[in-house]
Amino acid sequence: MSNKAKGSKAERELYDLFVANGFRAVRVAGSGMMENTSADLIAGKFGVGKYSIEAKSSKAPVKYITKEQIEQFVIFSEIFGLEPVVALRFNREGWLFVKPEQLRDSGKNWAITLEEAKTIGKRFSQFFNLINNSVNSNNS
Secondary structure, eight states: OOHHHHHHHHHHHHHHHHHHTTOEEEEOTTTTTSTTOOOSEEEEETTTEEEEEEEEEESSSEEEEEHHHHHHHHHHHHHHTOEEEEEEEETTTEEEEEOGGGSEEOSSEEEEEHHHHHHHOBOHHHHTTHHHHHHHHHOO
16 A cells, blocks of 8 residues: 555544544545645534644654744644644554644654653543543533
């Protein structure tokens, strides 16, 4: 399976995770391939928020992302009033979510190790505050 196919598969998996949790979501066609398409997914849910998602998966214990890619991603997010989120999936670890500013400067790139992601990253329901949100909406 090519890297592009693996990336698309990871994006579809992430899309399904958002939809399964009641979000409206779309995959952005040509993300990373065409100018002006700097996010992999856009997702939102009433009472939770609106997000642009950059999905990254890795077999290696560290993920590098170019500074230019993150800069364009953040600009894209700001233009549309979306909160930028980096979704990371390391093999057999599931998805972890971080804010772009939580990535570590490694010179030419931003980087995050599996251990850093496990320390500072959050799981889906934690990051998107779904546990508190569902409690609050049940009390309304």
